[in-house]
C-alpha cells in the first residue's frame with residue numbers, strides 16, 4: 001500500500017492504528033527519491049541512516065493523535081542548520097560545512113517527531129527565482145522537466161510536488177516560498193515577519209527573511225506552521241505572541257470576509273492566462289461567502305527597486321562573514337591577507353551572489369547611502385502604509401503569485417533584471433512584513449500550475465488558512481499531481 005497521496009492527519013491515523021510505521025514511510029520515501037531524484041534533483045544531500053534511526057526511535061515510542069507530525073518524512077531547505085547534516089546554502093562557500101547544532105525550527109520539528117530525510121536544493125544563498133543559481137546544479141519542475149521549479153526554495157517545492165516527502169521547509173525573502181509553490185502546484189506559506197524564529201537560518205536579508213512550510217494541502221500546512229511558530233529567546237525579531245491553533249480553525253469558512261483585489265496585481269507584465277485563472281479562483285472565494293472589492297494599492301511600481309536595494313545591501317553585510325578565515329571555503333596559494341579575502345570570495349561565490357554583493361555594497365557606500373539605501377527605506381515605509389490602509393477595511397488581499405506559470409531553463413539567464421522584475425507580486429509582502437500564502441488555482445495551456453496568493457494582516461495567518469481551505473474545497477487544482 002502506498003501512503004504518498006495521504007495527508008499528514010491520515011498518515012497519523014494509520015500510524016496510530018498500527019497500519020504502517022515510520023520505518024515503512026521512510027523506506028517508501030527513499031524508494032521514491034531513488035526513482036525520481038536522477039531527473040528532478042530536489043536534494044543536495046540525503047540523510048538516510050539518520051532518518052531510519054529516527055524512524056525506529058519513533059516507532060518504539062508509539063503514536064497518538066495529538067502528535068500529527070511524529071514519524072512523518074520531511075525535507076529541509078539547505079539554508080537551515082541541521083546538526084550533523086551538511087548545510088551548504090547551495091554555495092561552494094559552504095560546500096563542506098556540517099553544523100553542530102539545529103536551527104530552532106529544526107529543534108521544534110524534531111521535538112514533534114518529524115523525520116528529516118535530507119536537505120533540499122535552492123538558489124545559492126537564496127538569491128534567485130529558478131533554482132538555477134545552485135552550485136550543485138538546478139532542480140527540475142516535476143510537472144515538466146524542461147521547466148524551472150521556481151526559487152529560491154525550488155528543491156523544497158519539487159520534493160513535495162513530486163511526492164518524495166510529505167512536507168518541507170522553505171525560506172522567503174522576496175517570494176522564495178510562494179513563487180516555487182505556485183510553479184509546482186503546492187501550498188506555500190510565508191508567515192508574518194516575526195512569527196517563526198530564524199535562529200540557525202543562514203541570513204540573506206535580515207529585515208525580510210522568514211521560514212515557512214511547503215505542503216500538498218492547506219491542512220498539512222497549518223499543522224507544520226503551528227509546530228515551527230512561536231517566540232524564541234535566541235531570535236530577538238521573533239514576536240512574543242502565542243501561536244494560534246491554525247490546524248483547528250482553518251475549516252471555519254469565510255462568510256462575511258472582506259477581500260481586496262488590487263488592480264495593480266493585474267497590470268502590465270502579468271500574462272492573460274494567469275489573470276484568468278486567478279480571477280476564476282477569486283469568484284470561487286466570492287461564492288464561498290467573501291465580499292470582494294477591486295481596490296488600488298499605491299507605490300507598486302517601486303517595489304522591485306526598493307527590494308533589490310534593501311535585500312542586496314543587507315546581503316552585502318551578512319555575507320561579509322565568509323572571508324576564507326573563520327569557516328567556509330578558503331582559497332589556496334594566497335599571498336597576503338587581502339589576497340586571501342579576494343581569492344576565497346571570488347572562487348567561493350557564484351555569479352548571482354557576486355552581483356548582489358557588489359550592488360549592495362555600492363548602495364551602502366558612504367557616498368551613495370543617502371541616495372540609495374536610505375531612500376529605499378523611506379519608500380518601504382510608504383509601501384507598508386499602503387497595505388495598512390487596505391487592512392483597515394479588509395481581511396485579506398488576493399491576486400496572482402507570479403506574472404506567469406513556470407518558464408523554461410535558461411530563459412532569464414542573460415537578463416537578471418527580467419528575473420528580478422518577475423518578483424513584483426511577492427516582494428511587497430516581504431517589504432511590509434505581512435503573511436502571504438500561495439496555493440494551486442489552475443493550469444496554463446502547457447499544463448503547468450498557476451497559483452493564487454492570499455495575503456493577510458499582521459499575525460493573521462488564521463484568516464489566510466480559512467480562505468485557502470475554503471478555496472481548496474471548490475477548486476480542483478489541488479487534486480492534480482504530476483505523474
Ligand SMILES: NC(=O)C[C@H](N)C(=O)O
Nearest residue numbers: 126127128173174175176
Ligand atoms: N530570496 C527570495 O525570496 C527570492 C528573490 N527572487 C530573490 O532572489 O531575492
